[in-house]
Amino acid sequence: MNFDLSVLWENIAELFRDGGWKMPVMWIIGGVLIFLAIKKEMEPTLLLPMGFGAILVNLPNSGAREVIDHLFEIGINSHELFPLILFIGIGAMIDFEPLLTNPKLMLFGAAAQFGIFFTLCAASLIGFDIKDAASIAIIGAADGPTSIFVANMLNSNYTAAIMVAAYSYMALVPVVQPPIIKLCTTKKERMIRMDYKGRKVSKLTKILFPIVVTVIVGLVAPDAVALIGFLMFGNLIRECGVLNSLSETAQKVLANLITIFLGITIASRMTANEFLKWETIVIIALGLVAFTFDTFAGIMLAKFMNLFTKKKINPMIGAAGISVFPMSARVVHKLGLEADNQNFLLMHSIGVNVSGQVASVIAGGLLLAFVQAVL
Amino acid sequence: MKKRILSIVVLALIVLSAFALSACGKNGEKEKIYCPVENCGGELLDTSAESNAVYCDKNPLHMYKICANEECGDTIGLGDAYCPDCGASQVACPECGDGEIDGVYCTSCGRQVQKDGKMKFKLDFGALGESAMILCKGMLGIFIVTGVIIAFILVLNTVVEKIRQSKENKK
Numbered sequence: 001m002n003f004d005l006s007v008l009w010e011n012i013a014e015l016f017r018d019g020g021w022k023m024p025v026m027w028i029i030g031g032v033l034i035f036l037a038i039k040k041e042m043e044p045t046l047l048l049p050m051g052f053g054a055i056l057v058n059l060p061n062s063g064a065r066e067v068i069d070h071l072f073e074i075g076i077n078s079h080e081l082f083p084l085i086l087f088i089g090i091g092a093m094i095d096f097e098p099l100l101t102n103p104k105l106m107l108f109g110a111a112a113q114f115g116i117f118f119t120l121c122a123a124s125l126i127g128f129d130i131k132d133a134a135s136i137a138i139i140g141a142a143d144g145p146t147s148i149f150v151a152n153m154l155n156s157n158y159t160a161a162i163m164v165a166a167y168s169y170m171a172l173v174p175v176v177q178p179p180i181i182k183l184c185t186t187k188k189e190r191m192i193r194m195d196y197k198g199r200k201v202s203k204l205t206k207i208l209f210p211i212v213v214t215v216i217v218g219l220v221a222p223d224a225v226a227l228i229g230f231l232m233f234g235n236l237i238r239e240c241g242v243l244n245s246l247s248e249t250a251q252k253v254l255a256n257l258i259t260i261f262l263g264i265t266i267a268s269r270m271t272a273n274e275f276l277k278w279e280t281i282v283i284i285a286l287g288l289v290a291f292t293f294d295t296f297a298g299i300m301l302a303k304f305m306n307l308f309t310k311k312k313i314n315p316m317i318g319a320a321g322i323s324v325f326p327m328s329a330r331v332v333h334k335l336g337l338e339a340d341n342q343n344f345l346l347m348h349s350i351g352v353n354v355s356g357q358v359a360s361v362i363a364g365g366l367l368l369a370f371v372q373a374v375l
Numbered sequence: 376m377k378k379r380i381l382s383i384v385v386l387a388l389i390v391l392s393a394f395a396l397s398a399c400g401k402n403g404e405k406e407k408i409y410c411p412v413e414n415c416g417g418e419l420l421d422t423s424a425e426s427n428a429v430y431c432d433k434n435p436l437h438m439y440k441i442c443a444n445e446e447c448g449d450t451i452g453l454g455d456a457y458c459p460d461c462g463a464s465q466v467a468c469p470e471c472g473d474g475e476i477d478g479v480y481c482t483s484c485g486r487q488v489q490k491d492g493k494m495k496f497k498l499d500f501g502a503l504g505e506s507a508m509i510l511c512k513g514m515l516g517i518f519i520v521t522g523v524i525i526a527f528i529l530v531l532n533t534v535v536e537k538i539r540q541s542k543e544n545k546k
Contacts, residue, residue: 103528110521117510124506127499133506202535205528212527220520358524359517366516370509 014060022272023058029275030054033164042171045256046144046263050164053267054275068268075265080152082262083145084230089255090145090357091234092247094325096209098351099358100201105317105348109355111301112321113363115140115294119286120367126282132156134371136283139166140290141360142173142322148266149227150364154371160269161280165287173327176291181319181335184299190339192314196347206239217362223372224365231361294322298352320349323360329353408441411450419450 014020033051037044056064075082099105116137123133135156138147147166151159169176181190210232218225238247269275298318306312316335320328329349336345410417410431417431419439429439429450439450 100528100532103525103532106521106525107518110517113517114514117506117513121503121506121510124502125499127502130502130505133502134509201532202539205531205535208531209528213524216520216523216527220516355521359521362520363513363517366513366520367509370512370516374505374509 011060019273020060022276023060025276026058026270026272027055029270030058036168036171040171043167045259046167046266047171049260049263050167050267050270053264054270056264057267057270058272065268065271068264071261071265072268075261076148076152080149080226082258082265083148084226086145086255086258086262087227087230088234088237089250089252089258091210091231091236092238092250093255094231094235094238094354094357096206096235096354097201098347099354100205100209101197101199102348102351105351106355106359107305108298108301108318108321108352109323109357109359110321110362111318112294112298112352112356113140113359114297115290115292115322116360116363116367118293119290122289123286128279130371130374132158134367135159135162136286137290138162138364138367139169139283139287140294140322141364142166142170142291142294142324142328143357143360143364144170144262146227146361146364148262149224150368153223153368157274158279158283160266160275161277161283162287163266163269164280165284168284169287169291170324170327173291173322173324174331176288177295177319177322177328177331178335180292180295181299181316181332184296185315187339189303189315190335191343192312193340193343194314194317194345194348195311196344198347203239203241207236210235210239213358217365221362221365221369224361224368227364228358228361231358291322295319298322314343314345314348317345317348317352320352321356321359323353323356325353325357326350328356408448408450411439 015023030051030053033047033054035051036042037046037048037051053068056062057068118137119140120133120137123136124130128136131154135147135151135154135158138150139162141147141150144163144166147162148159151162156162214225214229214232217228234250237243237250298321299315300318302313302315302318306315314336316332320332322328329346329352332349332352333344333346336343408419408429410419412431415431419429419441420432429441431438439452442449442451
């Protein structure tokens, strides 16, 4: 192999040309993502490939850009293949039993999608056009594949910033949610205990649930039925009882494989010119707005329901309606124990959490349907 | 009594979701526009909302844009500033209809109508109405769908429990 020194000088000179300084800035950003993934263990499966990919595509005259662009084209841009396949794995990981024993919990999952629609209004108000505003708002779904799917379907100009914000906030749920929950609830409310009656759910119910949910969502939001369909297909593999090896493969091998490709593919949109904009900071701020109002709305619905119910609901469980599974359920459980060391909320918050997973996908589908209708 | 209330709730939810479904369908429907090139017969597909450009699904080289005047909707050349059919200006602001596009922004209302890679942050209360409507429809839609799913689970749980009980009674 010939080593041509002129190539080295040419590439170094590239860094000093107009806008060349942005590339080293992207290396630093990539380094920060890798640091957060390794040192702080924040969503390492995605932040690490994204961080490395950010460095890779921002090298002067990078030969990797073409390959990663091609991955983006076939894996995300053409038919959102990667996020959808990842959903099969996620579906296979989710146990809907806590939700099926107490279906009312699903209302909290629905309420906790308010942040998405509120952020849509906020983003439109400050000047983003409707498709970008909707793509930013979907950060509030707190669900990476849904965010990628919606942002890409709407052909957003800010896909990379949206991905980084979505995955960062998902990792930061234990930091972001507690202060909001404490702000919205009194200690007395946080101490409310809830009985859990473990009831066995029949296999038939578990099998019919993914099929019927797919049909219902498919009828209401046909454009986004792929999202819920793939999630529920994964769950059906898990629950049918005759495809255990497929279920295990979907949960582990398939999900891991796609995650590797997804992270590095998203990095194709992290080129300096696309990423280093003021809008990126605004998008990250709007992501926080979305998470805040998701949490707020879930809690407020629980408080509202307490006005009419005899058995009081601990309002904190509403906060688990954002779909970050199982982190936000754990946050709620921990805060319950903090207020009263005998207050075990895990089963309730897990139920709300899985319902949030389903509701966020439904919200994504509805958002797509309504926004595409006005475009 | 409880069963009766439950069945009324289920019925109401089904009716509401049917309404939501029909509303989605109506909004989503778009009139097909066919390629004006003779003997082509392809369908013109949207490429981007900003440029109003469309291309033929049979031959992507057949590219046009749709007249900005919604009542006209005729296909015109990509570079044309005025529609040869109705004469409508193709450079008027699509938002206010009065001003002209000065590079990126409308000269009358100041709204950003083209991409220049830079975003102009300003409060746009005009766009708020549209997104507020999506907020209302979205939250209503999500509660309807969730309600239908809850009703389904409740009915299913009841049916399964009844079957189990009847089997136990037979034994």
